[in-house]
Amino acid sequence: ADISQREVVEHRLRQRETELVGFAGVVAHDLRSPLARIMGYADFLHEEAYDRLDGTQRDFLGRLRKGADNMRVLIDDLLDYATAENRPMVTVPVDLRRLAEEVARDRAGDRAAIIEIGELPTVHGDPTLLRQVLDNLIGNAIKYTPPDREPRIRVGCLPLEGGRWRCEVCDNGIGIPDRDRAAVFDAFTRVGGSENFPGTGLGLAIVHRIVERHHGEVGVDPNPAGGSVFWFTVPTDARLPAPL
Numbered sequence: 001a002d003i004s005q006r007e008v009v010e011h012r013l014r015q016r017e018t019e020l021v022g023f024a025g026v027v028a029h030d031l032r033s034p035l036a037r038i039m040g041y042a043d044f045l046h047e048e049a050y051d052r053l054d055g056t057q058r059d060f061l062g063r064l065r066k067g068a069d070n071m072r073v074l075i076d077d078l079l080d081y082a083t084a085e086n087r088p089m090v091t092v093p094v095d096l097r098r099l100a101e102e103v104a105r106d107r108a109g110d111r112a113a114i115i116e117i118g119e120l121p122t123v124h125g126d127p128t129l130l131r132q133v134l135d136n137l138i139g140n141a142i143k144y145t146p147p148d149r150e151p152r153i154r155v156g157c158l159p160l161e162g163g164r165w166r167c168e169v170c171d172n173g174i175g176i177p178d179r180d181r182a183a184v185f186d187a188f189t190r191v192g193g194s195e196n197f198p199g200t201g202l203g204l205a206i207v208h209r210i211v212e213r214h215h216g217e218v219g220v221d222p223n224p225a226g227g228s229v230f231w232f233t234v235p236t237d238a239r240l241p242a243p244l
């Protein structure tokens with residue numbers, strides 16, 4: 001009886017979390033248009049009136065645009081978080097290698113980086129959500145490498161027993177202190193050294209939730225060569241339990 005009671009409580013908590021994240025998504029969505037107006041006027045001042053502003057006014061305008069831009073990133077991340085939680089899932093065969101190549105191509109504009117993509121399987125899941133997983137992991141691998149070092153990233157996979165694969169994204173970045181490793185997948189959590197890099201602390205919470213909806217697990221290990229190895233498991237067998 002204890003077990004079923006526990007399941008009921010867990011189910012209710014899950015539902016409540018889904019509602020909360022859904023609410024955050026609605027609010028984020030509604031904040032988009034007033035923010036677009038603020039950014040529009042600030043951009044207009046920057047383009048059309050900059051010559052007529054004195055030093056202090058230019059400084060304030062710069063801060064206004066920076067603040068608005070940070071808010072845009074937060075809103076986008078909140079919307080992605082709501083999507084990860086609430087988007088109805090489709091389960092189709094997904095060519096993970098092609099997905100990784102697309103993400104690497106899109107991310108090539110961030111900064112020069114070496115991204116090596118190994119043999120990756122065709123898995124079963126939601127292509128939009130799995131793309132988000134790879135994009136967040138590869139994006140972090142690039143971002144959390146100090147500017148004076150070229151990011152070297154390897155995306156690879158290993159088969160596990162029971163129709164699952166373990167995929168990993170290895171980087172040569174700043175790494176994560178042992179004591180912080182367990183916390184990084186929590187929403188809004190940023191750890192050791194990340195103050196120097198822009199972010200909201202939502203990316204890995206999004207990854208965690210999407211992988212969970214695919215009945216997989218996520219984790220991070222230190223890279224023996226320096227940096228981090230983020231990994232997740234995904235089903236390659238369509239007969240595994242239906243997605244959440």
Ligand code: ADP
Nearest residue numbers: 140141144184190191194199200201202203204
């Ligand atoms: P964000 O990047 O917006 O801060 P994430 O949820 O993606 O949020 O990551 C949470 C924290 O985990 C980051 O602030 C950083 O401290 C740490 N982190 C994530 N990816 C890496 C990485 N590849 N190397 C080192 N630290 C990382």
